[in-house]
Amino acid sequence: MTLRAPHGDDAGMIALIQRVLEASVRVDDETVGAIGPGLLALVAVEPGDDEARITRMVDRLLGYRVFADAEGRMNRSLADTGGGLLLVSQFTLAADTRSGMRPGFSTAAEPAAARAGFERLLAACRTRHPVVETGRFGAHMVVSLANDGPVTFRLQT
Numbered sequence: 001m002t003l004r005a006p007h008g009d010d011a012g013m014i015a016l017i018q019r020v021l022e023a024s025v026r027v028d029d030e031t032v033g034a035i036g037p038g039l040l041a042l043v044a045v046e047p048g049d050d051e052a053r054i055t056r057m058v059d060r061l062l063g064y065r066v067f068a069d070a071e072g073r074m075n076r077s078l079a080d081t082g083g084g085l086l087l088v089s090q091f092t093l094a095a096d097t098r099s100g101m102r103p104g105f106s107t108a109a110e111p112a113a114a115r116a117g118f119e120r121l122l123a124a125c126r127t128r129h130p131v132v133e134t135g136r137f138g139a140h141m142v143v144s145l146a147n148d149g150p151v152t153f154r155l156q157t
Contacts, residue, residue: 011107012053012157013117014044014093019066019151023086025135026142033133035084039066040145044093045109045117053157054117058124060155061085074151084131088143089118111138 017039024034041061067076067083078085091114095103109117115137126132135141 011046013046013049013057013121015057015061015155016042016090016093017061017064017066017153017155018042018145019148020086021146021148023084023143023145025086025088025133026144027136027139032136032141033086033088035086035131035133037148038081038083038085038131039078040086040088040143042088042090042093042143043118043121044089044091045114045121046094046107047109047113049109049113049117049157051120054121054124056157057121057155058128060157061125062129064153064155066151066153079129082130084133085125085129086133086135087118087122087125088135088141089114089137 020038020040022036023040024031026032039061062079063077065077066074067081069075091105091108092103094108095105096107097103108114118137122132122134
């Protein structure tokens with residue numbers, strides 16, 4: 001069986017990024033990750049997400065210009081501002097929603113591969129950025145955020 005990517009042949013790792021004033025993740029009433037101003041990134045791993053795609057996503061998460069400069073234009077990146085990065089695994093972003101009334105998940109990576117890909121992304125971000133927090137892979141998480149703008153973008157490698 002051949003899996004068809006929901007967003008074209010170049011589908012890959014997905015991150016829904018939101019510029020936030022603050023964000024946190026709770027699991028079983030315990031805060032497991034929290035940041036002040038920065039980016040919340042909800043991340044889905046798809047089949048074929050290799051080291052090149054992970055590196056590209058790290059580059060985009062840290063370098064995507066969504067923060068205001070002195071003139072109020074989005075010309076500054078997370079790397080420029082030094083803000084926090086909160087990474088949260090969210091396989092539902094990889095859902096195929098093109099038809100029907102229920103999402104299909106055949107386009108998402110299998111759980112073991114998704115965990116490995118997410119952990120490699122997390123480790124790579126932590127080697128390049130000073131403030132990186134995370135949720136808990138596979139857990140039921142409660143994500144709270146104060147979206148600044150609102151500013152939200154969908155990134156895909």
